[in-house]
Amino acid sequence: MINVEAVYWLIGALFIAWASLIARDANHPHRLGASSFWGLLGLCFFYGTWVQAGTAPAWILGVAVLGLVALAATGRIKHGQTKTSTPAEREASAARFGNRLFIPALTIPLVTVVLVLAAPVLKIGSTPILDPKNTTLVALALGAVVATIVAVVLLKPKNKLGPVIESRRILESIGWAALLPQMLSTLGILFTKAGVGTAVSTLVTGLMPKGSLLAAVIVYCVGLFVFTVLMGNGFAAFPIMTAAIGWPVLVQQFHGNPAIVFAIGMLAGFCGTLCTPMAANFNLVPAALLEMKNKYGVITAQLGTAFPLLVVNTALMYFLAF
């Protein structure tokens, strides 16, 4: 079986490969800092396997993670100048290969989707080939590997390591933002452990006027929205707000249809995801990937959709569920 841990090892190996490229780049402004950051990050992906299995102490990984943050915070991972093709070379190559350039890019989703759909029947004996708990992740990683091979065969780069060399350029433009989604997810766990959820829901319920259905619907939807903005994730907000208002007030007291209340409530939370830097993998990493000057540029573009949609969700719940 291809376990999801194999995917994490592939990611770890890539980070280490990028780190060694940086280590050998004499012109890099922060050669030592940047290569240690990416190298250490890569090692963490391997070590994480045993932490996840409970067979290695987690605090060592904790020390390493804080080390990564320290390297990033002291500005040691600024990116170097990677040599790549010139705009003129790219135009010439685009003219030469034409639409064939799209083939590797389209191979990724194609292979992924085929594998996801075929996963239930892909078995050796009774063992599934793809990790059944993480089919999409494993399928995406395989899709990416196949697409890389297709690209190398099709485009015949002079250096067979071209894919790794060229992706270092993209990685360095993402920079420390690559670590942020994982740090936020840790913060979410710490928030939950420390009881931030209960504190917020006490606060929110205290503000709610008793006996008004409209007020209860608004507090539930807006509460999910605000909570998602703070936690960066609707999944963390949902159980807490539902325990505070969704179930006791909207369903039990006002006899709302639970399927409608909960489905629309979750979507009100998603409006919050559009507005928050805490949802780094959706909002900050893409800004870095696109090399935007304003790292909040994606959020700015989404605000105009998030707020009207929150109003629509509140209205839909009020009119459909009761």
Next chain:
Amino acid sequence: MLVLIGVLLVIVGFAIRLNPLVVVTVAGIVTALLGGLNPLQILEAFGSGFASSRSVTIFAVVLPVIGIIEYFGLQEQAKNLIAKLARLTAGRVLLAYLAIRQITAAVGLTSIGGHAQAVRPLVFPMAEGAALRRYGHVPEHIKERIKGHSAAADNVGVFFGEDVFVAVGSILLITTFVDTTYHLHLEPLQLALWAIPTAIAAFLIHGFRLLRLDRALDREFANTTTADEAAATAGDTK
């Protein structure tokens, strides 16, 4: 209530634009201390948090193939392709992507699209190519806006498309949580069905904004051109 200090730290830190990694780490440590964790437990929390969230860094696996096809001119080819289609504008390109992203997510194909594998190499260059064809040149601040909207189209499409599919994480989270906590028996299909009105509203609102983006760009270019001409005329009289 004291634990909310951590939340406050995050808000202030992001607002004054400190390095988000530092903000998040400090907020995490403060929250953990307030919650009564000892230093060893805090380190363990960071370690196990990292280990259990490695899946969000999955975008790294698509970078090699994207890197090499970009080297061979993928973005340029995406621009060229769009430049041939006269009726396409930046807003319409993004509207088409929004529709594709939302529909494929609604049938469970969330792995079609995504920021690393679709938005950077294909969607943004196509939208930029359409703007380039229409206006002749695309200044930096317009590029920024198109970039922001390219990523936004992906997010809006996937968020409000995937919930229409029954086997997605958020639907399963609702049913598991509600069924175990309140002893209800909700069918995933019911929840997915009631996600459809919001999905339609999201498409209408965001689609409308993308079409308005075109008009906003038109206006902005009209202004810049007149300003340029004015500057040029002023230059002539000197």
